[in-house]
Amino acid sequence: MYDVMFHDAFGDHPQPGDEAYAVLDAQGALTNWGTGAQRLLGYTPDEVRGRHGSDLLYSAADASRLVERCQETETPILERAVLRHRDGSRIEVGLLAHRLASTDGRMQWLIRAETADVLRRRNFGRALLRGLFTESPFLIDVFDTRLRFVAQNDVQRQAAGFVDKDFSGRTMREVAPAGLLDMTAFEERQRQVLVTGEAMVATEVHGRVPDDPDRDHVWSETIVPLRSDSGEVIGLTHAVFDVTERVRARERLALVNDASAAIGSTLDVLHTAQELTDVAVPLFADHAYVDLLDPVFRGEEPVAGPVAGDAALRRAASSSIPGGPAETVVATGDIDSFTSAPGSPFARALASGKSVLLTGEEVLAELTHVDPRRAALARGYGVHSWLLVPMSARGAVLGAVAFVRIKRTYSFEADDILLAEEFVARAAVCIDNARRYTQERSTALALQRSLLPQRLPVLNAVEVASRYLPADGHSVLGGAWFDVIPLSGARVALVAGDVVGNGLHSAVTMGRLRTAVRTLADLDLSPDELLTHLDDQVSRLSDERVDKPVIGAAGSTCVYAVFDPVTRRCAIARAGHPPPARVSTDGRVEFLELPGSGSPLGHGGAPFECGEVTLTEGELLVLCSDGLEQPTGTGHAWLREALSDSHLTTSIWLDGVCDTVIRHLPSPRPQDDLALLVARVHGLAPDRVITWELAAEPEMVGEARVLATQKLSEWGLQELEFTTELIISELVTNAIRYGSPPIQLRLIRDRSLICEVTDASSTSPHIRRALETDEGGRGLFMVSQFAQLWGTRYHARGKTIWAEQPLV
Incomplete structure (x- = not known):
């Protein structure tokens, strides 16, 4: 031919x-x-x-x-x-x-x-002629200068829509099927080659063919001028090749690449699921949604292996094209009832681990059986193709992703299933990573908070409020901490500290330091003595470590303040920590000037020094971790500005003070956790404290009982007279017999009744179990039985033995 x-x-x-x-x-x-x-x-x-x-x-x-x-x-x-x-x-x-x-x-x-x-x-x-015009897979046309057909090869004649047509002497516009190409643009390209004489190579053109009118086809078109022996352009030859599948493969690859780049930008399960649906719509589907198993949605461990058909799935994300399903049948976070229906596509997909494709009437039939309302919506929107892809990662099922086509008149194909499975698999790894991160973060925060005070004590001496903020970085565990410790004599210790670095080791070290501080606080040591003992403990902790390159407790900071509501004196010592801020009742902010700065714990150097300040009723004392210190050393200025906020007064609710301070956090925030402790101090009213000086004579024991009984009657605490007399008798007797004058008896009515006996001796009685033949030795044992707490504290002029009884 x-x-x-x-x-x-x-x-x-x-x-x-x-x-x-x-x-x-x-x-x-x-x-x-x-x-x-x-x-x-x-x-x-x-x-x-x-x-x-x-x-x-x-x-x-x-x-x-x-x-x-x-x-x-x-x-x-x-x-x-x-x-x-x-x-x-x-x-x-x-x-x-x-x-x-x-x-x-x-x-x-x-x-x-x-x-x-x-x-x-x-x-x-x-x-050559046989190859081009009979055996070539290219569509080859030859046109004259008036754009009329001169010749064409067999492939062109056999192409859909061109069979049994007479081409010779006619233009493409006259013989091509309707909608095949944009003929105006096609003829413009032909004329451009005729005028310029330059070939137009590998131009991608789009069109529709009669055999597949619902989707675009893509051809690679090359137009070459034909020249006579004199060089004059006397015609054109077209070489056209169908590259539809190649272009679709390229688009699928681009979609996978886009999914890889767009999905997993954060370690948040719901945000990652939303990124998946946003990538799929509108390039791949007209509507898409992600349903996750309930444990995965909550950040817990997923189920390994096949999932039971009645497993509950919650809507995690959804996306739709404009004009798509605007009415949300299932809100984010709600359980999708369609997923757990017996025999539903979700149940089949999760049980088998294979994708499910429904087309045409299959979609409506499946929906009608389970959810007629959803079926009516699907019919109204014209849903005709529905692809469900199970989502799993690391051998565990996470949920499923549904892709829906509405405006696209062609359904999902086998290649589309492979494509969907590809980027769902990539998204599954990101979602599982986000789930693991969420779980680990929740566990880490639970550990962190368990190492901090779970509930601050309610005291008359101070009102307290606190805030703890995890680090912004990948490591949520840190070493910032605070504590409020009730002490004898209605006093209270306020503590804040920070361990160097982040991570599990810092959190554990913080917990050990907090425990050590509480133990030392029970000894009623002065702030500087307590920090000295704590410094020794940190040095021992550092010596125990075998992984010396890892930062340990050495370098940790701490500030320890003891407030006495009777005298309103506050004794403070610090080890490399910022000094507390004092907010007066008229709104003035100052950072307490303390003797020395104190080296961080474990570094040795100058001894710790203690400073004292008298606080006014209602003033605020603010202790914060090092995280609020800026690298440029402007942390004090920043905190001063936050505490000087015009909306902040000393009468404000303390949680409001904390919120105000947190709201003023600098941006960007330091990559360290933050601990904040705010205390409003209250002095003890004079009528709640009474002190007697006692002579070192045995007959003073009876007089002390009488004085105490009279005071208890004034306070309306007659029910405590018997136990109080017993406790005072024992404590005063021990002070007269074993102590040194001067001897002092003090009663404090706080949230409990506190009896204190002070003498100038540093020797302390010890409780022991007396034998049946012993005439004495049972006094302190009885004190321990009748008192809620008792103990000894030492000071420069001797010691004080105290005992607390709960108020009935």
């Missing part, structure tokens, strides 16, 4: 001229001999005229084959033959025979001889 087409197009018939040809009559006799034949074989026309043509063939077999081919076809081709030169030599040629009709009706043959080189070039040319 290509022969006739190409010959008709370009007029490639043999023409007489200076070439090797001869004419044979019907009997095979030579009647004409060209000059080219004479040059080829050396015979003159007179020498060969009348001779049989076979006489010039070297082989009789070639002669018989030529006769047979001439009888079979009008244009026989004897591709190779050997001719006899006049001098007897052999000449290999290719012979072509063309049937001729003479004027008298007799049949003749025009024989052309081509040398081996010419024959080889002709064969290559014919093979």
Whole structure:
């Protein structure tokens, strides 16, 4: 077919001229001999005229084959033959025979001889034409300068919409199926090549074909100008190749790449799920949503292996195109009832671990069976394709993702399933990472908070409020801490500290330091003594470590303040920690000036010093961790500004003070956790404290009982008279017998009744179990039985033995 087409197009018939040809009559006799034949074989026309043509063939077999081919076809081709030169030599040629009709009706043959080189070039040319116009997968068209078809190959003729159409002399606009291409743009490209003479290579064009009218097809189009021997553009040739699948594969790869880049930007389960649906819509689906198993939604461990059909799934995220399902059937966080219905696609997908594809009426049938309202919405929106992909990571099922097509008239295909499974699998890893992070963060925060005070004590001496903020970085565990410790004599210790670094080790070290401070506080040590003992403890902790490069407790900071509501004196010492801030009742803010700064714990150096300050009723004392200190050393200025806020007064609710301080946090926040403790101090009213000086004489024991009984009557605490007399008798007797004057008895009515006996001796009585034969030794034992708490504290002038009784 290509022969006739190409010959008709370009007029490639043999023409007489200076070439090797001869004419044979019907009997095979030579009647004409060209000059080219004479040059080829050396015979003159007179020498060969009348001779049989076979006489010039070297082989009789070639002669018989030529006769047979001439009888079979009008244009026989004897591709190779050997001719006899006049001098007897052999000449290999290719012979072509063309049937001729003479004027008298007799049949003749025009024989052309081509040398081996010419024959080889002709064969290559014919093979080229065959490859392009018969066997090429490209669509090839040839147009003239008026954009009319001159020729086209078999692929173009067989293309959908072009079969059985007459192309010759017509433009593409006239013969192409409706909607195939943007014809105006197509002809503009043709004219551009005609005008510029420059080829337009590999242009991607989009269109629709009759066999698949619902989706775009993509072709790679190359337009090349055809030139005459003079260089004039006399036509165009188009080479077009369908690259639809290649483009779709490229788009799928781009979607996977976009998913990889967009999904997992945060370690938040719901945000990651939303990123997945945002990537899918609108490039892949018109509507998409993610349902996660209830444990995964809460950040807990997922179920390993297949999931039961009645497993509850919660909506984690959804996205839709404009004009899509605007009405949300399931709100974020709610359980999707469709997922746990018996035999639902969700149940099948989660049990099998394989994707489920529903098309056409299958979608409505599945929905109607479980949720008629949802089925009505699907019918109203025109849902026609629904793809469900189970989501799993590390061998555990997390949930499922549903993709819905509405406006796209074509349904999901096998390649779409593979694509969806690919980026769902990537999203599953990100969601599982976010879940693990959430779980680890929750565990870490629970550990952190368990190491901090769970509930601050309610005391008359101070009102307290606190805040703890985890670090902003990846490590949520830190070493910032605070504490409020009730002490004897209605006093209270306020503590804040910070361990160097972040992570589990810092949190554990913080817990050990807090425990150590509480233990030392029970000894009623002065602040500077307590820090000295704590410094020794930190040094021992550092010596115990074998992984020396890891930062330990050394370098930790601490501030320890003891407030006495009777005297309103506050004794403070610090170890490398910022000094407390004092907010007066008129709103003035100052940072207490304390003797020395104190080296951080475990660093040694100068001894710790204690400073004292008298606080006014209602003033605030603010202790904070080092996290609030800025690298430039402007932390004090920043905190001063926060505490000087015009909305903050000393009468404000203390939680409001904490909120105000946190609201003023600098941005960006330091990558460290923060601990904040705010205390409003209250002095003890004078009528709630009474002190007696006692002579070191035995008869003073009875007088002390009488004095105490009278005071208890004034306070309305008659029910405590018996136990108080017993406690005072024992404590005063011990002070007279074993202590040194001066001796002092003090009663404090706070949240409990406190009895204190002070003497100048540093010796302390010890409780023991007396034998049946012993006359004494049972006094302190009885005190421990009747008192809620009792103990001894030492000071510069001796010691104080105290006992507390709960107020009935």
